[in-house]
Amino acid sequence: MATSQRDYYQVLGIPNTASADEIKKAYRRLARQFHPDMHSGAKKSEMEKKFKELNEAHEVLSDTDKRKKYDRYGAQWEQAEAYERARQAAGAQGGGQAHSFSGEGFSDIFENLFGGRGRSGSPRGFSAQGEDLETEAELSLREVLTGVTKRVNLMEPTPCLTCRGSGAVRNRPCQACLGTGSHVESKTIEVKIPAGVQDGTRVRVAGKGQPGVNGGKRGDLYLHVTIAPDKIFRRQGSDLQATLPVWPWEAALGAEVMAPTLTEPVRVKIPAGSRAESKLRLKGKGLPTAAGGHGDLFLILQIVMPSSLTDDERALFAQLGRLRTGDPRADLLAAAQRG
Ligand SMILES: [Zn+2]
Known part of the structure; x- marks a missing residue:
């Protein structure tokens, strides 16, 4: 059977x-x-x-x-x-x-x-459609943002010209193709990937698969798209997240600082009294959405200390310590006591 x-x-x-x-x-x-x-x-x-x-x-x-x-x-x-x-x-x-x-x-x-x-x-x-080919392409976030034309290498069997695909010349195995009747050739094609493609998408490229048999049409090429992890931006659907370091006094007094986006840096306003881990939303600075718009970029504030202090800075922090009364751990300690 x-x-x-x-x-x-x-x-x-x-x-x-x-x-x-x-x-x-x-x-x-x-x-x-x-x-x-x-x-x-x-x-x-x-x-x-x-x-x-x-x-x-x-x-x-x-x-x-x-x-x-x-x-x-x-x-x-x-x-x-x-x-x-x-x-x-x-x-x-x-x-x-x-x-x-x-x-x-x-x-x-x-x-x-x-x-x-x-x-x-x-x-x-009777004719048969050629087989489909499958290959992979990894895109950076910037490529997802703008769309990209990727060059894809394919291995494709083509009939041997010496023996015309029969594998034999005068009843002996063809030397050119070692009797297989075909050569495997590397071919490069360009595939246009639209902006906003999702991780794990299969992009179908019609007619770029293997040749058909007896005039059958060519198979298709399927491109499995993955999005490479980025060092700065974390992806959440079409939204992005990045950590933005700020000095304690920038968080306390408010500041205008430069923040990275997928394209050029932009000026953002840190509100006075910002707390650690608070989120700043940059509207439309994320990835393209299926609906045609853009997601947002969220900046997560990280309050950082200078790695070393000058004498003047130490004196100022000491002054701050004398001025501030109260214990930031008071609530924590009370909660722990209650169990
Ligand atoms: Zn041959």
């Missing part, structure tokens, strides 16, 4: 018009390439799977009768055949019921059930 969902012709890398000889050659070439004994480690189990798939494809396509059924019904040809037998049995019994199973109606059932090449379609017209 077929387990593979892939097209057998695609597995063998041949058009569905291939001759028995071409099938044999393609099978031998790929069998050498995929043979699990030729690989080790993680590659081995991948090759075991490919090898199994290859043998399955070869078993069906090298048998004229099975191939004919496969061309007609696709991967589910065995089930289709069972249906056919059931239909014939029903027909042999006669009776009105058999009529509902005859003629074109039955073919339609196949097309619906197996979604494949029904008997009305020409097997030679």
Whole structure:
């Protein structure tokens, strides 16, 4: 019973018009390439799977009768055949019921059930879409803000020109492609990623996947976008957060200071009497939102002490200490006492 969902012709890398000889050659070439004994480690189990798939494809396509059924019904040809037998049995019994199973109606059932090449379609017209490719791109927050065009490297198999994809020249393995019939080429394409993309988004780039078979259209490229962590800005949806250090006297008296944003620094007002951990909101300085606006940037105030004090500064702090009565830990101590 077929387990593979892939097209057998695609597995063998041949058009569905291939001759028995071409099938044999393609099978031998790929069998050498995929043979699990030729690989080790993680590659081995991948090759075991490919090898199994290859043998399955070869078993069906090298048998004229099975191939004919496969061309007609696709991967589910065995089930289709069972249906056919059931239909014939029903027909042999006669009776009105058999009529509902005859003629074109039955073919339609196949097309619906197996979604494949029904008997009305020409097997030679069969073509398959190329496989989708998947790759990753990491964006900085600034790139999320503005949108970016990323250059993406793809590895793409292209037919060998020396042997025209057959893998052999005058019955010997092609030297240019080592008998594989294709070269893997690195290709760079540019993908435009719009501003405001979310972490974990899959961007679909239509028609940039692998080439199709027999004129089938190309697969798509999926770009998995992740947003790199930033040293300054923490992301919360479309809002950003950053820590803003201020001197104790700036917090006490209020000040105008420069604060970083994703673009250029801006002047912000620290209100007099600001407490540590308090938040300043810079409206619209966050990331683009899905609705077309922008999130906000929140600055979290961090009150910092100079790493060393001059004599004058020490004298001023001492004066402050004498002026201020009361204990900042009073509430804490009372609460702890109550339990
Ligand atoms: Zn070649």
